[in-house]
Amino acid sequence: MNRLLPFFGFMLLVLLFGFGIWWNTQHDQNAIPSPLLDKPAPSFNLPKLYEPTQTVSKADLLGQPYLLNVFASWCVECGVEHPVLEAEGPTLGVQLVGYNYKDAPADAKRWLAEHGNPYNLLISDEPGNTAIDFGVYGAPESFLIDARGVIRYKHIGPLTPDVVAKELKPAIAAMAHEGQP
Amino acid sequence: MTPELGQLALILALLLALAQGILPLLGAWRGNRALMAVARPAAAGQAVFVAMAFGILVWAFVRFDFSVQYVADNSNLALPWYYRIAAVWGAHEGSLLLWIFILNVWTVALAAFSQKLPEVFASRVLAVMGLIAVGFLAFIIFTSNPFGRLLPMPGDGADLNPVLQDPGMTFHPPVLYTGYVGFSVAFAFAIAGLLGGELEQAWVRWARPWTNIAWAFLTCGIVAGSWWAYAELGWGGWWFWDPVENASFMPWLVGLGLIHAQAITEKRGSLRAWTILLSIFAFSLSLLGTFLVRSGVLTSVHAFASDPRRGIFILAFLTIVVGGSLLLYALRAPKVAGGKPFKVVSRETVLLIGNLMFAVAAAMVLLGTLFPLIGDALNLGRVSVGPPYFGFLFPLLMLPAVLLLPFGPFLRWGKGDTPALKQVLLRAGIAAAACAIVAAFFVDGQLKAIAGVASLVWLSVGVLLYAIKRWREVPRGRRYPAEMAGMLLAHLGVGVFVAGVLLSESLSVTSDVRMAPGQTQHIGGYDFLFQGAHRTTGPNWRADQGVITVTRDSKAVAVMHPQKRTYLRGQVQTESAVDAGIFRDLYVALGEPMDANDIEGAWSLRLYYKPFIRWIWGGGLLMMLGGFVCAGDKRFRIKRAAKTETAAAGLQVEETHA
Numbered sequence: 055m056n057r058l059l060p061f062f063g064f065m066l067l068v069l070l071f072g073f074g075i076w077w078n079t080q081h082d083q084n085a086i087p088s089p090l091l092d093k094p095a096p097s098f099n100l101p102k103l104y105e106p107t108q109t110v111s112k113a114d115l116l117g118q119p120y121l122l123n124v125f126a127s128w129c130v131e132c133g134v135e136h137p138v139l140e141a142e143g144p145t146l147g148v149q150l151v152g153y154n155y156k157d158a159p160a161d162a163k164r165w166l167a168e169h170g171n172p173y174n175l176l177i178s179d180e181p182g183n184t185a186i187d188f189g190v191y192g193a194p195e196s197f198l199i200d201a202r203g204v205i206r207y208k209h210i211g212p213l214t215p216d217v218v219a220k221e222l223k224p225a226i227a228a229m230a231h232e233g234q235p
Numbered sequence: 236m237t238p239e240l241g242q243l244a245l246i247l248a249l250l251l252a253l254a255q256g257i258l259p260l261l262g263a264w265r266g267n268r269a270l271m272a273v274a275r276p277a278a279a280g281q282a283v284f285v286a287m288a289f290g291i292l293v294w295a296f297v298r299f300d301f302s303v304q305y306v307a308d309n310s311n312l313a314l315p316w317y318y319r320i321a322a323v324w325g326a327h328e329g330s331l332l333l334w335i336f337i338l339n340v341w342t343v344a345l346a347a348f349s350q351k352l353p354e355v356f357a358s359r360v361l362a363v364m365g366l367i368a369v370g371f372l373a374f375i376i377f378t379s380n381p382f383g384r385l386l387p388m389p390g391d392g393a394d395l396n397p398v399l400q401d402p403g404m405t406f407h408p409p410v411l412y413t414g415y416v417g418f419s420v421a422f423a424f425a426i427a428g429l430l431g432g433e434l435e436q437a438w439v440r441w442a443r444p445w446t447n448i449a450w451a452f453l454t455c456g457i458v459a460g461s462w463w464a465y466a467e468l469g470w471g472g473w474w475f476w477d478p479v480e481n482a483s484f485m486p487w488l489v490g491l492g493l494i495h496a497q498a499i500t501e502k503r504g505s506l507r508a509w510t511i512l513l514s515i516f517a518f519s520l521s522l523l524g525t526f527l528v529r530s531g532v533l534t535s536v537h538a539f540a541s542d543p544r545r546g547i548f549i550l551a552f553l554t555i556v557v558g559g560s561l562l563l564y565a566l567r568a569p570k571v572a573g574g575k576p577f578k579v580v581s582r583e584t585v586l587l588i589g590n591l592m593f594a595v596a597a598a599m600v601l602l603g604t605l606f607p608l609i610g611d612a613l614n615l616g617r618v619s620v621g622p623p624y625f626g627f628l629f630p631l632l633m634l635p636a637v638l639l640l641p642f643g644p645f646l647r648w649g650k651g652d653t654p655a656l657k658q659v660l661l662r663a664g665i666a667a668a669a670c671a672i673v674a675a676f677f678v679d680g681q682l683k684a685i686a687g688v689a690s691l692v693w694l695s696v697g698v699l700l701y702a703i704k705r706w707r708e709v710p711r712g713r714r715y716p717a718e719m720a721g722m723l724l725a726h727l728g729v730g731v732f733v734a735g736v737l738l739s740e741s742l743s744v745t746s747d748v749r750m751a752p753g754q755t756q757h758i759g760g761y762d763f764l765f766q767g768a769h770r771t772t773g774p775n776w777r778a779d780q781g782v783i784t785v786t787r788d789s790k791a792v793a794v795m796h797p798q799k800r801t802y803l804r805g806q807v808q809t810e811s812a813v814d815a816g817i818f819r820d821l822y823v824a825l826g827e828p829m830d831a832n833d834i835e836g837a838w839s840l841r842l843y844y845k846p847f848i849r850w851i852w853g854g855g856l857l858m859m860l861g862g863f864v865c866a867g868d869k870r871f872r873i874k875r876a877a878k879t880e881t882a883a884a885g886l887q888v889e890e891t892h893a
Contacts, residue, residue: 057508057564057566057568058565060512060516060564060565061558061561061565064519064557064558064561065558067605068553068554070605070608070609070612071526071608072550073612074546074608074611077612128391129393130307133387133389156804156805182805
């Protein structure tokens with residue numbers, strides 16, 4: 055019996071690990087609770103990508119909900135996400151704002167020319183300072199911001215058709231629903 | 236086309252590993268020599284295909300083949316070639332490929348050097364190695380394919396994690412893995428011993444050099460990792476008790492116990508079951524470390540794209556390997572406590588106490604590492620224990636080992652003579668006390684530093700006394716066989732290490748300061764003059780670089796260049812500047828500029844004066860050296876000669892080493 059003790063001890067560990075895996079699948083790892091969720095988006099004032107002399111601020115965008123999509127030409131995963139945005143963007147019912155992150159504007163324009171431009175508006179954050187306020191981990195990342203400028207949903211990593219259908223669209227629907235008194 | 240060849244090579248390697256794992260076992264069971272003979276060619280073939288796959292991935296990195304997802308994720312056009320090669324093991328898939336590659340290196344070495352072992356035993360050992368390879372190859376092929384394509388192919392890739400872009404980090408993982416994986420050999424020997432049953436004592440002798448080499452590599456890997464954390468992370472710390480570090484530290488502790496337990500079992504025949512158990516545990520903890528680091532169970536915040544399938548696969552593998560071998564242990568382990576009897580005062584007792592302490596310490600580290608998980612399970616929320624827990628318990632557990640260490644060599648097997656011990660206690664004790672008193676005047680009475688000096692003297696005088704005893708009593712040429720020289724070196728390393736830890740922790744001076752160009756800070760007897768910062772560039776980064784001139788009594792000591800690098804993809808990385816010395820390090824890390832738009836102006840800086848910190852790694856390297864030297868002992872080689880000789884030679888050895 056004594057000689058079985060190590061085995062039982064190990065089985066206890068296995069149970070613990072099994073639980074750990076189960077726990078991690080229940081608690082979506084990408085859903086890192088953003089401290090910004092349901093908080094007003096940080097204020098920003100950034101140049102437009104195509105007209106760098108004009109800037110867009112948070113106040114300019116108040117009054118209409120929009121999806122702020124952080125992307126960059128150097129970002130490999132953004133290339134994966136791009137076709138999804140092209141296909142699903144028009145069906146979302148919100149403005150699609152492209153947030154070009156730590157990228158040379160010339161590279162970004164070339165990349166958009168090559169892959170297509172699904173965005174209604176493009177802003178450029180070459181130094182990446184405003185992204186720090188948003189708590190951007192890395193590109194791609196998407197923020198759903200409502201008409202009052204509050205962040206309602208956040209997704210880290212590429213938007214896949216699955217994420218769009220199961221998370222993003224319900225979040226947009228909830229937002230629209232609540233807008234009607 | 237080439238990456239697909241890599242995948243094909245892995246699949247062929249898996250098939251050969253299956254042959255290597257199953258057929259020789261059947262052969263050993265049925266006494267079929269043809270089946271047993273499969274082991275070596277299958278192992279060689281598997282190694283060829285794994286090496287091919289590894290080479291193909293290296294080639295893909297060298298050639299910038301961004302159509303391979305893994306290459307695109309971990310390298311880019313500006314990454315220098317040496318970091319592109321290091322990028323092969325820079326992330327999950329490639330690390331596993333490196334793991335299996337190193338397993339194959341060990342297996343081939345084992346196949347080559349086991350020619351003189353009894354055929355049945357050798358084929359069982361190689362089969363166990365084959366079964367381990369099956370698990371890892373299947374894991375790579377089914378969940379972590381490094382050759383997956385990314386189409387359309389991007390023009391440029393992302394980047395290798397800048398934290399890993401450091402010379403220390405390029406060779407840290409291969410060395411560490413060599414140690415980890417090396418415990419698989421001791422494990423295979425133990426399992427083969429359990430399966431066979433008849434060679435209980437002999438296999439331990441064959442396993443010893445392998446265990447020593449694996450442990451020495453693991454030591455080297457841990458030292459390199461610690462040095463890298465010190466040089467790279469900018470905190471001046473050398474050990475953080477984080478899960479990844481603990482994952483390598485647990486097998487190290489158990490391996491340390493195993494080395495000593497094997498010595499007892501080999502020479503006296505006692506503690507057989509314990510040695511088998513430790514052999515299983517050392518490798519199990521290596522697997523567990525891989526599981527913890529790779530499954531994302533603990534570090535879920537960082538496991539960005541961690542796939543739950545991976546966690547489940549490793550857990551299943553772990554259950555089969557560890558659970559299976561522990562069941563085998565329960566069924567087949569020697570039932571009767573064998574070996575020669577020993578008295579309370581004997582070398583066995585001291586080694587046993589040390590062993591117990593190492594095992595308990597490993598369990599303590601395991602508990603602390605898994606604590607967040609236990610917290611989840613008991614619904615306590617995300618709780619974790621940090622350095623206070625480890626920092627209190629670990630020294631406490633190691634204290635008996637350090638205190639008893641000088642006595643070990645003086646004690647005889649079976650029963651020791653108390654007068655000799657009293658002499659050691661008296662001499663080393665007086666020397667330690669005297670040095671501690673003298674040291675007290677130099678360190679302002681700091682207890683930790685005094686303890687550091689005392690333990691250094693205690694341990695090194697203990698080692699020295701034994702070296703002198705051998706010199707006096709044993710004829711020339713037989714005084715210091717490699718096994719003993721290695722032991723003395725490693726024990727001396729413990730003293731150097733303990734002194735380094737205690738002295739650097741108690742005497743270090745840290746200063747977080749804001750410095751404008753031209754300002755001077757006075758720390759630990761040195762004057763740090765900040766001469767301002769400027770822009771500089773490297774192959775794939777640009778940086779703000781500070782210039783600090785260090786003087787002591789108006790004599791120039793060093794010019795230091797700490798950097799804050801921004802890599803191509805925007806990741807920021809601190810490059811600390813270290814002026815190294817045997818007795819002290821000067822360490823400067825660049826913080827933030829006071830005004831982000833004016834890097835020529837004032838900066839926040841972190842300045843350290845760290846006395847004796849090199850001794851920590853110096854001690855570690857001595858332990859490593861000790862492990863290697865031990866493994867080179869001629870005795871282990873002669874023992875392999877033939878089955879019939881071992882019994883006779885074993886007796887003779889006991890006489891010379893008694």
